[in-house]
Amino acid sequence: MKTKGKVWKFGDHINTDDIISARYLNTTDEKELASHCFESIRPEFSKNVKNGDIIVAGENFGCGSSREHAPISIKGCGISVVIAKSFARIFFRNSINIGLPLIELKEVDEIKENDILEVDFENGIIINLNSEKTYKFQKYPEFLQKIVLSGGLMELAKKYLKEKNNENY
Amino acid sequence: MTITQKILSKHCGRKEVYPNEYIECSVDLILANDITGPLAIEEFEKVGAKKVFNPGKIVLVPDHFTPCKDIKSAELVKKLREFAKKYKVRFYEIGKVGIEHVLLPEEGLILPGELIIGADSHTCTYGALGCFSTGVGSTDAAYAMITGKLWFKVPETIKFHYYGKMKEYVGGKDLILYTIGLIGVDGANYKSMEFSGEVIENLPIDDRFTMCNMVIEAGGKNGIIKPDEITDNYLKEIGIRIKIDEDLKTDEENDYEKIIEIDVSNIDPQVSAPHLPSNSKSVKEYIGIKIDQSVIGSCTNGRISDLRKAAKILKGKKIHPEVRCIIIPATQKVYMQALKEGLIEIFIESGCVISPPTCGPCLGGHMGVLGKGEIAIATTNRNFIGRMGHSESYVYLSNPEVAAASAIKGEITHPEEVI
Numbered sequence: 001m002k003t004k005g006k007v008w009k010f011g012d013h014i015n016t017d018d019i020i021s022a023r024y025l026n027t028t029d030e031k032e033l034a035s036h037c038f039e040s041i042r043p044e045f046s047k048n049v050k051n052g053d054i055i056v057a058g059e060n061f062g063c064g065s066s067r068e069h070a071p072i073s074i075k076g077c078g079i080s081v082v083i084a085k086s087f088a089r090i091f092f093r094n095s096i097n098i099g100l101p102l103i104e105l106k107e108v109d110e111i112k113e114n115d116i117l118e119v120d121f122e123n124g125i126i127i128n129l130n131s132e133k134t135y136k137f138q139k140y141p142e143f144l145q146k147i148v149l150s151g152g153l154m155e156l157a158k159k160y161l162k163e164k165n166n167e168n169y
Numbered sequence: 170m171t172i173t174q175k176i177l178s179k180h181c182g183r184k185e186v187y188p189n190e191y192i193e194c195s196v197d198l199i200l201a202n203d204i205t206g207p208l209a210i211e212e213f214e215k216v217g218a219k220k221v222f223n224p225g226k227i228v229l230v231p232d233h234f235t236p237c238k239d240i241k242s243a244e245l246v247k248k249l250r251e252f253a254k255k256y257k258v259r260f261y262e263i264g265k266v267g268i269e270h271v272l273l274p275e276e277g278l279i280l281p282g283e284l285i286i287g288a289d290s291h292t293c294t295y296g297a298l299g300c301f302s303t304g305v306g307s308t309d310a311a312y313a314m315i316t317g318k319l320w321f322k323v324p325e326t327i328k329f330h331y332y333g334k335m336k337e338y339v340g341g342k343d344l345i346l347y348t349i350g351l352i353g354v355d356g357a358n359y360k361s362m363e364f365s366g367e368v369i370e371n372l373p374i375d376d377r378f379t380m381c382n383m384v385i386e387a388g389g390k391n392g393i394i395k396p397d398e399i400t401d402n403y404l405k406e407i408g409i410r411i412k413i414d415e416d417l418k419t420d421e422e423n424d425y426e427k428i429i430e431i432d433v434s435n436i437d438p439q440v441s442a443p444h445l446p447s448n449s450k451s452v453k454e455y456i457g458i459k460i461d462q463s464v465i466g467s468c469t470n471g472r473i474s475d476l477r478k479a480a481k482i483l484k485g486k487k488i489h490p491e492v493r494c495i496i497i498p499a500t501q502k503v504y505m506q507a508l509k510e511g512l513i514e515i516f517i518e519s520g521c522v523i524s525p526p527t528c529g530p531c532l533g534g535h536m537g538v539l540g541k542g543e544i545a546i547a548t549t550n551r552n553f554i555g556r557m558g559h560s561e562s563y564v565y566l567s568n569p570e571v572a573a574a575s576a577i578k579g580e581i582t583h584p585e586e587v588i
């Protein structure tokens with residue numbers, strides 16, 4: 001799988017309230033959540049973001065609450081991958097579980113706003129088409145790949161249900 | 170192994186687990202609330218599940234926007250209610266509901282050695298009773314409701330060893346704010362935080378809950394305290410008699426990734442400035458900052474001992490005329506106890522308003538949302554941008570005594586100043 005998109009650059013410790021403010025948590029609608037994505041800290045984001053765009057951030061991206069509304073709103077904006085120095089753990093597991101790709105990369109400081117990146121997930125390579133630099137990234141461990149490749153955690157739940165039903169008959 | 174690793178290994182049916190490996194564990198309790206529950210239910214229904222793995226082990230607590238603040242939140246709670254009825258899982262209706270992380274232990278649903286997950290980041294609170302408990306997402310909750318299992322990465326454990334004598338007006342909240350200030354908001358990312366030492370051994374259970382509650386603010390996966398006599402007494406008080414497993418302790422110092430020693434003798438009451446919980450310093454550094462609102466409540470500091478501490482400061486005094494002071498007993502039981510002890514009377518006489526048990530302003534939901542430019546001091550756990558309302562409002566975090574004293578003065582102050 002490959003993706004190409006424009007970079008939206010963010011700093012360290014972007015928290016889940018920054019991503020989607022609690023006042024919008026009274027809905028679970030992906031489109032509506034997407035329309036308020038990053039509203040407090042970058043009001044123009046949700047209007048201008050394009051399908052396939054890429055978020056690049058610093059340390060501890062997604063810290064704060066367990067709201068899955070955060071990765072859902074990002075995914076709903078059409079963001080194809082989030083690249084950060086590190087991720088907060090609940091955000092990390094939520095993203096794996098819903099199939100929003102995340103990449104940990106130490107060299108994010110070299111990537112600038114509006115750069116165009118090409119990400120090759122199979123080979124673990126990112127190419128910055130502006131600076132022409134290439135980066136290698138660590139792919140998910142096998143255990144997590146199984147979840148991501150199955151299409152998220154609920155696909156595994158489906159499999160589980162199927163097996164259970166077979167048992168019952 | 171550390172306590173956390175022991176609990177995880179027991180729940181994945183192995184003798185031993187190693188830090189950073191991925192395992193699938195059985196879960197003893199699954200929690201979801203009015204924000205995260207509906208998403209979990211949607212996922213549950215989407216895959217066509219017909220039953221939950223064990224109705225007794227699922228708890229739905231609509232505490233964030235209740236009593237429902239608007240039509241949308243009413244619809245969310247309705248979804249929980251209908252699901253609970255259909256699948257016979259636990260559901261707390263208005264009149265019974267309280268803030269989840271205070272309610273569940275009170276209801277006797279949390280035991281030492283158990284593995285608990287909640288679709289709420291402050292699920293880590295229960296580690297105060299010596300269980301492994303951690304916040305997860307809605308999809309996690311849905312998967313676990315179906316299968317009774319969930320995946321985990323085995324965390325490394327950092328030991329925090331507290332020694333010395335605490336100053337007056339210093340409690341669990343100050344220790345944890347100080348600790349987060351020390352290690353930063355990602356200082357324990359993916360890790361388990363184990364609190365120990367003479368200070369913890371003598372720390373009341375409510376303060377232990379407060380400390381474990383905020384490990385997520387340092388990125389921690391879980392907080393944990395070795396169960397002891399204080400734990401046992403608490404369980405007895407709520408009517409639970411069990412023998413605590415003596416093996417619920419960390420075997421060797423070598424099992425820790427790191428040990429951090431903290432001398433509490435010099436720690437003042439702490440205040441965390443906007444917009445990160447790690448901006449914690451002595452209250453003395455912030456004295457004189459004018460406030461518009463003081464909020465005493467939440468899953469961090471809405472327990473009976475917190476209200477007692479606030480009442481002690483407020484007794485016979487008046488809230489500053491330009492300040493709104495909002496008191497939120499975390500559960501009906503806390504509310505009733507406060508009533509019996511005459512605390513509610515003290516609060517009302519001093520000019521506070523009492524909210525029904527709810528998360529309310531803690532997440533900028535309702536019952537005291539801030540407008541543009543307004544400043545609050547709160548006993549809650551997060552002071553992120555816009556957390557309590559407008560994106561240009563400001564939240565300072567503190568313990569209940571500091572929040573009460575500041576409400577009297579109209580500016581951030583040390584409790585000594587008003588006593």
Ligand code: SF4
Pocket residue numbers: 233268269270289291467468469527528531532549550
């Ligand atoms: S009181 Fe605040 S932190 Fe606690 S569960 Fe409610 S919203 Fe979350």
